[in-house]
Amino acid sequence: MRKVAREIKRVLEEGRIVCIVCDDTLINGVKYPVVADLTKIYVEEGFSYRDKIIWIKPEGYIRISRRSGVILQHPYPMYFYPDNIQESILIFQKGKFNYKEIPQDIKELSKIDTDEYQREKWYLTTWEITNVLPLKNRPEEGIAAFPEEIPYRLIKWQ
Numbered sequence: 001m002r003k004v005a006r007e008i009k010r011v012l013e014e015g016r017i018v019c020i021v022c023d024d025t026l027i028n029g030v031k032y033p034v035v036a037d038l039t040k041i042y043v044e045e046g047f048s049y050r051d052k053i054i055w056i057k058p059e060g061y062i063r064i065s066r067r068s069g070v071i072l073q074h075p076y077p078m079y080f081y082p083d084n085i086q087e088s089i090l091i092f093q094k095g096k097f098n099y100k101e102i103p104q105d106i107k108e109l110s111k112i113d114t115d116e117y118q119r120e121k122w123y124l125t126t127w128e129i130t131n132v133l134p135l136k137n138r139p140e141e142g143i144a145a146f147p148e149e150i151p152y153r154l155i156k157w158q
Contacts, residue, residue, distance in 0.1 A: 001038060005045040015097030018047065019154045021055070021146055023087040035088045047092035055150065057085045057131040089127075089150065112156060122153055 008018055020042075024034050035052070043049055073079075099107075117123065132147045 002041050002045065005042050005047070009045055009047065009094055012094045014095040016094055017050070017154075018042070018092045018094070020090045020092075021087055021150065022090065023084065026081070035090065038090060042090070042092045047094055050091040050093050051125065052091065053089040054126045055087045055089055055146075056126055056128045057087075058128070087146075089154070091154075120153075122157055127153070 012018065020038060022034050022038060024036075025032050039049060102110075121127075127150075129147050129149050
């Protein structure tokens with residue numbers, strides 16, 4: 001990921017934004033702080049940490065997994081492994097953005113629809129958006145899928 005951060009910094013224009021959808025992960029009973037690790041890497045590579053948005057997936061959209069089902073078999077403390085219904089969206093910026101360099105006609109084309117902004121609550125640091133599952137026997141099989149609403153908001157907002 002450090003190599004990725006360096007390459008993004010190399011090709012990204014000054015003032016532009018990098019958004020990463022990720023979260024901490026549990027592998028073979030060991031929890032890895034992916035969000036903290038990525039934040040450290042990007043800051044060390046010279047990006048400014050702008051913000052973190054929490055993407056909340058609907059509670060009823062997931063099933064009881066092996067992870068959360070453990071407590072049903074062993075209803076005791078220390079067997080609690082909750083299902084993860086959230087992911088982090090980390091936002092970093094390369095340098096400063098100069099609005100004065102942007103032509104007025106481009107600014108107008110980029111203008112945010114403030115009604116949509118209010119209605120969809122883009123101003124919150126939590127976004128409740130239904131997840132998308134990868135399809136079987138398709139190129140994206142096995143790849144973490146996320147709804148188009150996330151890049152849509154990030155592109156419009158950033």
